[in-house]
Structure formats: structure tokens, C-alpha cells
Amino acid sequence: MSTAIGTAPNRAQPVGDDVPDVGGEWEHESMPSFAPSSAMVGRDADLAVVRRAFESAVDGMPAALLVEGEAGIGKSRLLREFAVEVADRADVHVGWCLDLGAARTPYGPLTGILRSLVETVGVDEARQAVGVGAEALGMLLPALASVPTERAGTSPERLRDAIATLIETAAARAPQVLIVEDLHWADESTLAILSFLLRTLTRGRILLLLSCRSDDVRRGDAVSRFIAEAARARLLERVALQRLEADAVRALAEQITGHPLSEGALERVQERAEGVPFFVEEIAGCTAGPLPDGLRDILLGRFDRLGDDARRVVQIASGAERPLAHPLLVRLTDLGEERLDDALREAMSSGILVISDDLYRFRHALLREAVHADLLPGERSRLHRSYAETLEAYCDDTESGDAAALAYHWQLAQDERRALIAAVEAMRHAKARFAFGAAARFGELALDLWPHVPDAADAAGVAHLELLHTLGSILRNAGDGERALAVANLALDEVDSSTIDPRLHARLLRNKALYLVNLGRAGAIPLLQQALAIVDENVDDDRLRAELLNQLASRRMIAGDRVEAIAIATEAAEVAERAHSDDQLSIAANVRGASRAHLGDIEGGIREYGIARDLARGSTAEMRYRVNYSDLLGLLGRYREALLLAEEGLARARVLGVERTSGSIMAQNMAVPLLERGDIARVEEMLARDFMQGTLRVFRMYATMTRVRVLAWRGRSAEAADAMREWLPAFRETGGVERQIWYDSVVMAVAVAESAGDPRGALAAILAMIDDEGPALLHQRRLLLQAGAIIAELRASGDDVVEASRAVAAAWAAQSSQLRAGTWSSLLDALLVPTAEALDAAIDLADGEDVPVTFRVVTRIERARMLVHAGERAAAAPLLADAEKIADELGHVQLQAAVAEFATAAGLRAGxxxxxxxxxxxxxxxxxxxxxxxxxxxxxxxxxxxxxxxxxxxxxxxxxxxxxxxxxxxxxxxxxxxxx
CATH class of the missing domain: 1.10.10.10 (Winged helix-like DNA-binding domain superfamily/Winged helix DNA-binding domain)
Structure with missing residues (x-):
């Protein structure tokens, strides 16, 4: 079985004739060739954990481990030992996160891992496996792209899906071990991909191993959040390496020294090394002179004993954020080939530098950090200037030379103008590859540098307002809605209406409106109106005007102003017609369709959706049509059609290469009809995979509502209440501007109350909904139907439900004739005014596929109550048996308890x-x-x-x-x- 170890699939490629691409995406070698002379000690239990995870992966159950601990504790050593051990059973691929300070390289460790995977399966098979995702993957691996064009046909979704598919393809050939080293330096794009893979790769022979220096992870930063979320969702097992005990310290030190240690010597080693293996090795290696006093002295002890040339080479190497090729060291050191060779041999024989696949690197990151920190400020600045100048001089362009590295070196060189230029270029470079988190860091770095550069706009090639406009969009795509809004406010504060380009002004206003919507806050409608006024007066751009009109119409519709929404969407369609924009025409029909349906014109709404579908074919509006129309069908109780449409949407998402991302939003939209049809297990599986992770806050609210219903269904009322309580402030804020979110908060309140055995509280929440003066939406229909079931339960308990029944009946009657007709009306009537004939008919109706499945139990219990009350216990028994069987099959704890309680009270359960x-x-x-x-x-x-x-x-x-x-x-x- 092949392995990436020793095959050097990730070797950095030269740029031009002989200069290595230290400015490009560094792909680290698969495994360093250096190994300490001592055997690993004190890690048997930790290694056993990794082995168990590997065996699980070999059996087809993917596993993921985070090996964490302080610097020098032996994380990389443990993973290296394991990788060598399984080299004949699996393919091992290693990627390293790079230390570039706050501005980190996009997809830092992933490029090397992906290149190694492609070499494992072959370019042709990889391209065939990922299909349309090859162009997206080609942004990181140019060999996969068919043509080197702009990435118009790609998307973040396609890139993520392509990466997952490539891993699965390789895993079909052999077990795959993916190692990401130094996670503490990971950029947001890498973390997003890793989070996606943890949730997506649920089958296959895949083991993901991450190493992380725990003392470099700050609370609340992106790495900390990633670890916490993955651990909380049980997607990642944490393996914390502890310091060595005295016996292990003795064994390790004696291996290195080659002779037994006295108790005094052991005590001195233990006192200074404190059980950290790397420090034990360093101290044990000090064969001459007294032992160093502090950790800094320990780390620099080897360095201090070097000759002048070797010290110079090591100092220069400390400025690199990645391993170095020989030609680059020749240019940087200016020592000449022979002197450089001698200096390198001395540095390697001293155990400071090692050779890894023809590249020079420090034996341990702590050594590099110590040497670099020992430089004087002027020395450090000059060193990084030389790196930056070399990158610019010998790289064909800044893109292949890695703009991130240029920004890093120019910043440390304290050349603010060149650092600004590189930061803006790095922002564009990262944005083009959908690494929005990294792009945001570089954009913010550019903003920080801007005041210090007199000709900043000329140097950066972009005006300050344009930079803010771009950065806001990047932050929004990175999922940081608050900072996106802050940048939008900053930009609008700078606007001079007499000089600004009207198009840019309108887009800034539109973007702020979008950011407010993403955060579920009020204020979007006035901003869109202002943007429209600017366009109407100053800009001849029908497409932009149609887009703004559609966005305004959508906000009106969601706020409940359906008549106004229809009028604005109709105007948008007229403008879109002039602009020959089918996607905007489709969106206008989409908005009209939803608005008409919520006004009670179901037939008219469905016709509009048909128009939206025809216009959306092959455009960006297609997924929007499928999501919105399937949602409408679900609200109407047409669950079978809703699921069919959503499943077709998922099939389309596969064709587009976005099955596991944009398609996942469609899957979440399937959750409610699935739940109403009783497929609770499938909904739980969707929630377990957390499809909404990292998406907009409003989408997370929808998922939260579904999660609360599922928890209540399973009888986990305390957890349901906690989840609702956590999100209730957000629901209240957003519910003020998005009526459907307000209804979802009522749905949660009813589910939590019923699960807790409080039907009166559940009914009170529905009656408060009826009394609310806000615009009614289709969302209330399911709640009114549920009110019938609650009223039936309270009536059986002796409560006076006459007024409540009247209120619910009146609210139902207030709907349009199209909405009052059908199965749900008959069910509600039978529960509000029960008769034998009505309930017998309701039982038959409830067994239909487009009725919430819980009513199969509710109607049978209500009919059995009537029979028992009439003394017909024998006739009630089979109804209760059916109700019990259905409730058990559904796993609905509340209904199971209701059946059992009534059967026991009625004496119908045989002892x-x-x-x-x-x-x-x-x-x-x-x-x-x-x-x-x-x-x-x-x-x-x-x-x-x-x-x-x-x-x-x-x-x-x-x-x-x-x-x-x-x-x-x-x-x-x-x-x-x-x-x-």
C-alpha cells in the first residue's frame, strides 16, 4: 500500500530558474527526515489512543483527534512516530500551518495535503472524481484546472465539496491519514474547511489528526472557537499530552547521554526542564559546562556555541516562516557556496537545523522563535526587508510569490508603504480563493497602515471608500456580520455625496441593509429606499435598480407588507425586463408568489412560482425558487410535494457541486415537512451534522426552532427550554422585522410547554398569537391546528375551553376560502366540536400523508375518550392500541405518555x-x-x-x-x- 512518507509529494517548486517559491503556498514535506537519537518515552497511552482511532478509520468509521499541549511537549514527535508506524497500511499526508503573525496564509496546510492526495489518486482520476469542482480545486492546485481562467464558475461551496470528494476518492483506495500540524497558526479558511470536513465525512477510511500548541490559543479567537465547537459536537476527540514523570525524564535523559544519571543530576534536569521532553533533550545534550539557568538559555545554548558564519545562517533562517531552499540561502547570506555549506553543516551537527526533503528548517519551532527573538530590532527589520526584496526580485508575480508572505515581511521590515501594497494584494488574492477570513485580516491590516502612508490610495491602487466597501463584503462572507456592519458605518460616515460615485454610494447603502438583515435587525428598508433614490436620480443602470427593487420588495414581504411587496416586485420586473435580466425577473415573481400566497391567493401564488421556476432555469435564482416554493408547500401542509421539490433541489445542487453546502440549506428546509411526516430520525441526523454551522444568524434561528421541536418530541423538555431560552433574545429582536421568525418563537414556546406537561401554557401562547395585531402569515395555520389538539386535551381534564375554542375557530375562519377548505379544517372542527361522526372521519383523514402525523394519535385518543365516556370500553381498546403503536413508532414521548396515562386511568391496559x-x-x-x-x-x-x-x-x-x-x-x- 502506498504512502506519502518519503515520496516528497509536497516539495516546494522553484520560481524562475533557481529561486524557491518561499512566497508561494508552501507545501511542507510529508514527514521531516530528522529524528532525535532517543526513542520516544512516556507516550504509550497517548499513542494507543491514536492507534484506536486509526483502527476505527480502517473499519470505515472516520475519526478525528486533536493532539494538544504546551510547546515542546512532543505533539509532532507523537504524530511522526505514529505516521511511520502505519506507513505500510495507509497513505499519510501532512500539512503545516505557518507563523505569519495575525495575517495568516489562506488554506495554509491544505495545499500540500491536497497535492499529496492528487498524486496518490492521479490527476485524471482526481479531476473525474470532483467533476465540476475541478476548477474550484484548481485555485489551490493549478494542475487540476482545465484552463487558467478567472474562477467565474467556482464558489466556496464547490471548493469545499471538491476537497471532501477528493478525500473520499482516495479513501476508497486505501486508508487516509491527514495530519495538520500547528493548528494554533491556522487561518479562518483552513478552520472552515476542517469544520466542514468533520461534519461531512461520515463514512470512509479517514483519520484526521491535528496538533495544536495549547498555550498559543487565545480564548475567543477563531482556533479556540473551532476547537470548542468541534469538541462540543463530539466531532473531535482531544488528546492532551502531559509533562513527563520523573521515571520517563530519567529514561529519556539517559538515552541521550548514554550513561545513568545520578539523583542529583536527575533533579537538576527535572527542575529546569519541568517534564517537557524537548527541554529534557536540550539539557541532556549540554555535555560541556554548567547547565543553563533558564528556558531562554536552554534554547540558545546550542546557538551560542556556533561559529560566526553558522550563527549568521541560523539568524537568517529564523526570519523565514517556512523551510528554505539552498539557492535562497545563497542569496540571503552572501557567504558564497563553500562558506555556506560549512556553516550549514555546523548548524545541523549542532542539532539546530535539519534537512527535510532538500529544504532547511529548524529542528523545533521553539528554536526558531528563540533565535528570532534574540535579534536586535534593527537586525530584525533589516532581515525581513531582505526577505521581502528577494521575494519581489525573484518571483514572477506577487500572486505566485504569496502576497501573504510579502505583507508579513514588509510589515516586520517597518516599511509601511510596501506593507500596505502587499496587504491589499493579499486581501484580493485571498478573496479570489474564497478565503474570506484571511482576506478580512489583510483588509484590516491595510486599514491600519493607511493613515501612515501619505499616498495610500495611489500606492494601494484603490480608494479608501472602495477598500471599505470590499472589506465589508469580505467580512460578511466570512460570517462576521457585526464587523461588516461596523465597516459599512465607517464607510458611510466618510461619504461626500458631492464627490462620491453614485453607484458606489448606492452599493454602500445596499450592503449596510444586507448586513442588518443578516443580523436580524431593523433598518434595512429605509437604506434600500435611499439607495433607490440615488440610482433613480443619478444612475442609468436598470439591472442595479431591479436588484434594489427586488431586495426592497423582499423586505416588505418578510415584514408582512404583502400588498406593497407585490407592487414593488412588479416594478422590479418591469425594470428587469428592460435590462434583459432573467434572474431578477425570476426573483420578482418569487416575491409576488410568496406575497400572494400569504394574502390567501394560493392559486395566484403558485402561478407566480411557476413563472419564477421557468425564468430561473440555469441562473443563480434557481436555488432561491426551490427553497422558497418548497417552504410554501410545507406551510400549506403539502408535505409530499415539498419534500419532492427539495430533493430535486438537492439533486440540482449535486450537479452544481454544492450538495454539502448550499444544498445543505435546502436540506434544512426539508426538516419541518420531515418532522410533520414523522421521520424524526432523519431530522436528528441533519441536526447532528449541524448544516447551519457558520451560516447567517437567521438560518441558525430556523435550525434552532427545529432543534427545539425535536428535543420536545423526544421528551427532553429541559434541553428544549434551555435552547429556546438561549436564542429567545435573538428571536425577539429579529421577530420585529421578520414576521416568520416571530411565529417560529411561538412554535418553540408551544413545543416547550407541551413537552413540560403544561398544555395551558401552550394554549396561552397560541391565544396570544391570535390576539397580536401584526400581519398574519401562513405560519399560524399549523399553530391553530395544534391548538385544537391542546383544547381536546384540556377539555378531557375538565378545563373550560369554550372561549378558547371560539377564538381558534374565529382565527381559522378569518383565512381566505382557499385556505379554509381541505383536510385541516375537518380535523380542527372535529377537535373543537367533537362528535362521533366527525372524529371517525378525522381518524381517516389523519392517516393521510399530508397531515401532521401526530394527529393520528391525537384523533384516536379523543375518539377513545368519547367511547369510554359512553361506556363502550371494548370499542375504545383497539383505538388505544393503535394509538400506542403509532406513538411508539414515532418515538414521540409526550404522546406515548398521554396514551399510557389514559389507558391506565381507563383500565384498558391488561395487567x-x-x-x-x-x-x-x-x-x-x-x-x-x-x-x-x-x-x-x-x-x-x-x-x-x-x-x-x-x-x-x-x-x-x-x-x-x-x-x-x-x-x-x-x-x-x-x-x-x-x-x-
């Missing part, structure tokens, strides 16, 4: 009924595996279901068997005929 009759077929399977002693995860793997679904079945088994532990359940199973 001598054996356990086997209580368990569903799936529960019997789960019980059999419990009896075998399997864990939830093992049961899930055996039955091909999620661990969460297993936990629900286990809870049902324990409840039905009347036991409290898995052990008791297993004993009951063995002692009875439950499993026979």
Missing part, C-alpha cells in the same frame, strides 16, 4: 400482558443487543441507525419493561420470552 407484546420489532432488536452487552454506538452500527435513535429505543424498552437499568432489561429478557 398480565407479557413484555413481548409491548415491544415493537425494532425495540426487540435493540433489547437483544442490550442483552449481548453492546453500547448504544455499537447497537447503532449493528442496526445502521444513529446512536441518538438507539437511545430513544433504549428508553422505550426500559419504560415498557418497567425497569430502570440496561442490566435489569437484559436480565428480564433472558428470564422471559421477550426475545423468543
Amino acid at each position: 398480565d400482558e407479557d413484555e413481548a407484546a409491548l415491544l415493537t420489532a425494532r425495540e426487540r432488536q435493540v433489547l437483544a443487543l442490550i442483552a449481548e452487552g453492546l453500547s448504544n454506538r455499537q447497537i447503532g452500527e449493528r442496526l445502521f441507525i444513529s446512536a441518538k435513535t438507539v437511545s430513544v429505543h433504549v428508553s422505550a424498552v426500559l419504560r415498557k419493561l418497567g425497569v430502570s437499568t440496561r442490566t435489569e432489561a437484559a436480565l428480564t429478557a433472558r428470564a422471559s420470552a421477550v426475545l423468543s
